[in-house]
Amino acid sequence: MKRIAVLTSGGDSPGMNAAIRAVVRKGYYHNLEVYGIYRGYTGMINGEIKKLDIGSVGDIIHRGGTILYSARSEEFKTPEGQKKAVEQLKNHGIEGVVVIGGDGSFQGAQKLAEHGILTVGVPGTIDNDIPGTDFTIGFDTAINTVINAIDKIRDTATSHERTYVIEVMGRNAGDIALWSGLADGAESIIIPEAYFTMDEIIDRLERGRKRGKKHSIIIVAEGVGSGVDFARQIKEKTGQETRVTVLGHIQRGGSPTAFDRVLASRLGAEAVEMLMKNKSGYMVGIKNNQIISLSIDDALMQKHRVDLSLYQLASILAI
Structure with missing residues (x-):
């Protein structure tokens, strides 16, 4: 293998630049040429x-977003689009690609693998919803952003x-809500993975008020519904003054935490190792602080699950 490439796709997440840096520098350490593919599969x-080159990824480890930019591509979902993409890779002599992104990006990596291009996926998404890994790049930064706002x-x-x-x-995942809450x-x-009723929420608020609690914070995951709707129902049932904050895309930005920088560096470097071993259609991840790999097919066949023991603990401590 002489040439590999790296791309970022889907929603950006803090730490993607650290992963790009790791891929480039690990590649050059092993005498590989490394190419950047701009704007994902569209590019x-x-x-x-x-x-x-090594200098092109200098001074980026601390930056949020992605220097390669990101885009979603409807054309790549078609056989014609995939054929064009593979031809471009072959024209540049690229034998392997590191794909940094979420499940949609990984599905694209699978298509490249089917066309004979070696591919390895690196999980980069604030949602932490990729099965097979304990954490995805950007999740830790996102929850710290939420905590700071709360x-x-x-x-x-x-x-x-x-x-x-x-x-x-x-x-559709409740990890950000659960961990920050x-x-x-x-x-x-309130998360998609745990059953709840409005009566339970109201009852908790009333108990707090009776013991002299002056304010309450309720965290709603977007996969459950609109925070505005929840606030309206609470006010209708309790008469309490209620305000809503939708944090939105502020959660995607900002300088990555130390955890995300280290995770991205470890996963990016391991992805290069996988390509050098002619592994294709795999993703890298972290389990119990150990870097692991598994096939993308196996990962995407699993259902993402949150740690409901954390949810139970949060309920107990908020009594």
């Missing part, structure tokens, strides 16, 4: 492929004696 189809909201919630509903991202002592955490 692959359009030939937006440039050689990267801390500030709690100050004004206390001052005005209000209930605040905070809607966080995560697609537990870390910040939220009174209620």
